[in-house]
Amino acid sequence: MTADSREADGQPVLEVRGLRTALHIGAAELYPVDGVGFELRSGETVAIVGESGSGKSMTALSLMGLLPSRVAKVVGGTALLEGRDLLRLNPKAMRELRGVEISYMPQDPVSALNPALTIGRQVMEPLLVHRKASRDEAHGRAVELLGSLGIPNLPASLSAYPHQLSGGMRQRVLLAMTLIGRPKVLIADEPTTSVDVTTQEQIIDLLWAIQRETQLGIVLITHDLGVVARIATRVLVMYAGRVVEYGEAEEVFERPTHPYTRGLLRSVDFDGVEPRTRLFALDGNPPQLADLSSGCAFHPRCEYRVQVCLDVVPQVASVPGSQSLSACHLAAQGVLPRLSVSELVTEND
Amino acid sequence: MASSAVGLPMRRGAPVLARWSQSERSRRVFLIVGSVIVAVFVIAAIAPQVFTSQNPNALYAANPLSLPSTQHWLGTDELGRDFFARVVYGARASLTMSVLVVAIGAAIGVLVGVVSGFAGRRVDDVLMRVVDLFLSFPGFVLALALAAALGRGERSVVIALSIVWWPSYARLIRGMVLGLKHRLHVESARALGAGPLRIVRKHMLPFMWEQLNARVTQDLGYALVNVAGLGFVGLGAQPPTPEWGSLLESGLQYVANGWWLTVFPGLAITLWTLGVAMLGDGMAGFARGEGNVHRR
Amino acid sequence: MTEGTKAMESLPGGERLMGAQAPLLVADQVTKTFLARRGALGRRVEVTAVSQVDLRLDRGETFGLVGETGSGKTTLGRLVLGLEKATSGNVKLDGVSIERFSRSQLKQMRRRVQVVFQDPYESLNPYMTIEEILEEPFRIHGLYRKAETALRIRELLDLVGLPRSSLQQPPGQFSGGQQQRIAIARALSLGAELLVADEPTAALDVSIQAQILNLLMDIQRERGMAVLLISHNLLVVRHMSASLGVMYGGRVVETGRSEDIYRRPRHPYSIALLSAIPVANPRRERERQRVKISGEAPDPAKLPAGCPFHPRCWLAVDRCRTERPELRPVGAPGQMAACHLAK
Numbered sequence A: 001m002t003a004d005s006r007e008a009d010g011q012p013v014l015e016v017r018g019l020r021t022a023l024h025i026g027a028a029e030l031y032p033v034d035g036v037g038f039e040l041r042s043g044e045t046v047a048i049v050g051e052s053g054s055g056k057s058m059t060a061l062s063l064m065g066l067l068p069s070r071v072a073k074v075v076g077g078t079a080l081l082e083g084r085d086l087l088r089l090n091p092k093a094m095r096e097l098r099g100v101e102i103s104y105m106p107q108d109p110v111s112a113l114n115p116a117l118t119i120g121r122q123v124m125e126p127l128l129v130h131r132k133a134s135r136d137e138a139h140g141r142a143v144e145l146l147g148s149l150g151i152p153n154l155p156a157s158l159s160a161y162p163h164q165l166s167g168g169m170r171q172r173v174l175l176a177m178t179l180i181g182r183p184k185v186l187i188a189d190e191p192t193t194s195v196d197v198t199t200q201e202q203i204i205d206l207l208w209a210i211q212r213e214t215q216l217g218i219v220l221i222t223h224d225l226g227v228v229a230r231i232a233t234r235v236l237v238m239y240a241g242r243v244v245e246y247g248e249a250e251e252v253f254e255r256p257t258h259p260y261t262r263g264l265l266r267s268v269d270f271d272g273v274e275p276r277t278r279l280f281a282l283d284g285n286p287p288q289l290a291d292l293s294s295g296c297a298f299h300p301r302c303e304y305r306v307q308v309c310l311d312v313v314p315q316v317a318s319v320p321g322s323q324s325l326s327a328c329h330l331a332a333q334g335v336l337p338r339l340s341v342s343e344l345v346t347e348n349d
Numbered sequence B: 001m002a003s004s005a006v007g008l009p010m011r012r013g014a015p016v017l018a019r020w021s022q023s024e025r026s027r028r029v030f031l032i033v034g035s036v037i038v039a040v041f042v043i044a045a046i047a048p049q050v051f052t053s054q055n056p057n058a059l060y061a062a063n064p065l066s067l068p069s070t071q072h073w074l075g076t077d078e079l080g081r082d083f084f085a086r087v088v089y090g091a092r093a094s095l096t097m098s099v100l101v102v103a104i105g106a107a108i109g110v111l112v113g114v115v116s117g118f119a120g121r122r123v124d125d126v127l128m129r130v131v132d133l134f135l136s137f138p139g140f141v142l143a144l145a146l147a148a149a150l151g152r153g154e155r156s157v158v159i160a161l162s163i164v165w166w167p168s169y170a171r172l173i174r175g176m177v178l179g180l181k182h183r184l185h186v187e188s189a190r191a192l193g194a195g196p197l198r199i200v201r202k203h204m205l206p207f208m209w210e211q212l213n214a215r216v217t218q219d220l221g222y223a224l225v226n227v228a229g230l231g232f233v234g235l236g237a238q239p240p241t242p243e244w245g246s247l248l249e250s251g252l253q254y255v256a257n258g259w260w261l262t263v264f265p266g267l268a269i270t271l272w273t274l275g276v277a278m279l280g281d282g283m284a285g286f287a288r289g290e291g292n293v294h295r296r
Numbered sequence C: 001m002t003e004g005t006k007a008m009e010s011l012p013g014g015e016r017l018m019g020a021q022a023p024l025l026v027a028d029q030v031t032k033t034f035l036a037r038r039g040a041l042g043r044r045v046e047v048t049a050v051s052q053v054d055l056r057l058d059r060g061e062t063f064g065l066v067g068e069t070g071s072g073k074t075t076l077g078r079l080v081l082g083l084e085k086a087t088s089g090n091v092k093l094d095g096v097s098i099e100r101f102s103r104s105q106l107k108q109m110r111r112r113v114q115v116v117f118q119d120p121y122e123s124l125n126p127y128m129t130i131e132e133i134l135e136e137p138f139r140i141h142g143l144y145r146k147a148e149t150a151l152r153i154r155e156l157l158d159l160v161g162l163p164r165s166s167l168q169q170p171p172g173q174f175s176g177g178q179q180q181r182i183a184i185a186r187a188l189s190l191g192a193e194l195l196v197a198d199e200p201t202a203a204l205d206v207s208i209q210a211q212i213l214n215l216l217m218d219i220q221r222e223r224g225m226a227v228l229l230i231s232h233n234l235l236v237v238r239h240m241s242a243s244l245g246v247m248y249g250g251r252v253v254e255t256g257r258s259e260d261i262y263r264r265p266r267h268p269y270s271i272a273l274l275s276a277i278p279v280a281n282p283r284r285e286r287e288r289q290r291v292k293i294s295g296e297a298p299d300p301a302k303l304p305a306g307c308p309f310h311p312r313c314w315l316a317v318d319r320c321r322t323e324r325p326e327l328r329p330v331g332a333p334g335q336m337a338a339c340h341l342a343k
Helices: A056-064 A091-097 A119-129 A135-148 A167-179 A197-214 A225-231 A249-254 A259-267 A307-311 B016-021 B024-046 B083-118 B121-135 B139-150 B154-181 B184-192 B196-232 B244-252 B260-283 C003-008 C073-081 C103-109 C130-140 C146-160 C164-168 C176-188 C206-223 C234-240 C258-263 C268-276 C282-287 C318-322
Strands: A014-025 A028-040 A045-049 A072-081 A102-105 A185-189 A217-222 A234-239 A242-248 C025-038 C043-057 C062-066 C088-093 C113-116 C194-198 C226-231 C243-248 C251-257
Touching (some): A014 A056, A028 A045, A028 A056, A028 A217, A028 A234, A045 A225, A056 A217, A102 A167, A119 A135, A135 A167, A167 A185, A167 A197, A197 A225, A225 C282, A242 A259, A249 C282, B083 B154, B083 B196, B083 B244, B184 C113, B196 B260, C025 C073, C043 C062, C043 C251, C073 C113, C073 C226, C113 C176, C146 C176, C226 C234, C234 C258, C243 C258, C251 C258, C251 C268
Parallel strands (some): C062 C226, C062 C243
Antiparallel strands (some): C025 C043, C243 C251
């Protein structure tokens, strides 16, 4: 599932540079998204990984123009969707793109689905609202799409209501709603968090299959590193609103260049540790935006920190000897102790 | 969808007054004005001498129905009694009855509500059917019938109105208890071995204060209206004891030549209701735990 | 006692001498059903949350309970805690059935059996300070003595790694990981012998999960506490527990040493579950052999006849549809699976 196993299209379908969003809380102005950039080509998946407060969800909302306008606003950067800058579009133009060119799948299927409308109606809605198809055509498309996503008993199920469906089914309906307009890009916000692991596997396989068939570009927002490993082409790691690492999936997982990435990967590496012994754990807590440390936001928890980390905010830069980009003073100078995660893994299966 | 750190702001374009009334400053204004009004009334009820040296029952036979003047601030009534004194002394009867009604009604209601919320389905069903029975009667009419049956006097009014009052509290409390019963901190308390009493006291009441406070302050006004209503028809405090409802009733006959006899008791009732409501608004949100921003 | 419990008595464990110690906790054919209202018409249906489960937990041991939604693992945890009463079967603490406990006996039991829940914020009363929260167990059990309790509370804070300054603050001032530490401190305040940890890290950030798991392991070792770890994450359970049980549809479908089950699961559901868990390594993910199942976990109100897993099982034969499989020994010593076809 990496880039080299597929044909990459020439131009990126989504190109984000220097995205910056400001948030007003009381008198303070915070930046939950501060300088985010990445490239997405057709048929690829870019995973945005982070914990709470990392800004990954806000990034998605910023790109989709779905920020709560009274308190949050995009204040910098560009987001080119096939050449058009999403951040410069007026609300009307943006509305026309949503669901048709670029789709957003929110986190919780329970609250995202309207309990008063049938699932058939909700799945057809994007086509009807954008006047892309007649009622009959939309109906046909809905049946076809829901069928390929594994919804049984079609076309009868179209008259079902969300509360009659299980969690996994609701997630598929939500997926259908986002895909029916045949968008070029899908931004999926934590699509696997609220479902069981066996259902999660089904959802990921579905995304993978759809991607192969339609060359859909997926921006996957998640905190689950396992899911990222399964499906991502490229990985963007966020911390306190900033990018800390960006690179090809395999590279980031096997040769992480940023101490935070390393820490995360080691924390979930159960195979590399003897059972019932201490796990590797990062010190401290994820940061509060209102309380950001000076310099590198990660330095309070970093075992490698030096003085410059407290004073200067590290820029995203290339790392000698690696294809990835990293926002770490030490990594940029190539002085971070060599530590390959795969070296920790004992080959026992 | 939006970050939990983002609170939803007021809608743009909401009327200025509506917006102000939800602001911090308005709360403080309400609290102060409300407290002052309530304090004044309470003092009038407890120690009317503070406001007037006149005897409310003293007859100035030579001077009936006289206009408000420096001698008699609110004039005199048909029997020549100083009306200001009548109104001020009236606070005792009117307010005592109202407060008692709400206190007793709330006490019984909370008790029934808690029992209903905690007990099994059968007990709950029975209690709620009783509540429904009471709620199906128009409150004032029921109180009227009860008070009349119990005989004249303040005690009958208090008993009658309390009986009418408790069911809605029972319903409110039961609803809150049922909702809170399954919260994780209540489960945790159960798992620690806490009994129902402790759970209600420490783990439910704090969550109920805000709604209870809103209800009680509102009710103090409604109760007075009902008490005065019963007083109007001759139940409750008996002459010559002044009570705003009965004052209204007797004053009605002199609307043409003694307007102050109806205006001021009515004003008293209105002011009390307003003051108590303001106090309620002012106190809302000052419950402990307001400053607990949930960080994640 | 059933085959199941008898067979479980022979479960090996390095620390445990065969039959020498009586187990701390035994669940004997425990079943829990209750009535619920479902559907728009509010029809009453019988929900089977837990069905004929046998369980055994020794002193100082960690036992893991793995399952997805509807598996019954949370209900089983609540039964062990005495927060629910079993419909049939027994939960026995030191050989005494807790079903028959009086109110005060149950209260006494709470000093020995405690719980940590999934959502730390919800489990703490936001109107109380940390000091009040930690004092509460003492007050409830009449053990509060001003100076002594204050000392104990400070020791607890040290144990879970929180500063003394935390005492005067309300829970809302702390992060999720810190709140969970508070909840753990509270659970330990009366010297519990058995801790039920219901998804203790599921609601926490990834970088914090390892901290809390380490804390639990440290405490357990220090205090010789038994832990019933309930989680949907087999990897976590395997790391923390010497033995585990896999639950599906209210039943234990496989049980045995964690290592054995992890290396060679015998029940088809365990195989599928293990296969579905993604590993944080793209290359391994790509090269893995995976077994995929369709469908969803069964609704506890509408459990299928026979084996609860048969509608999704690729090995299912007629017998699976009609005859409910019992746990029987398969694979490594002590490993058991409830499957007609497992070997």
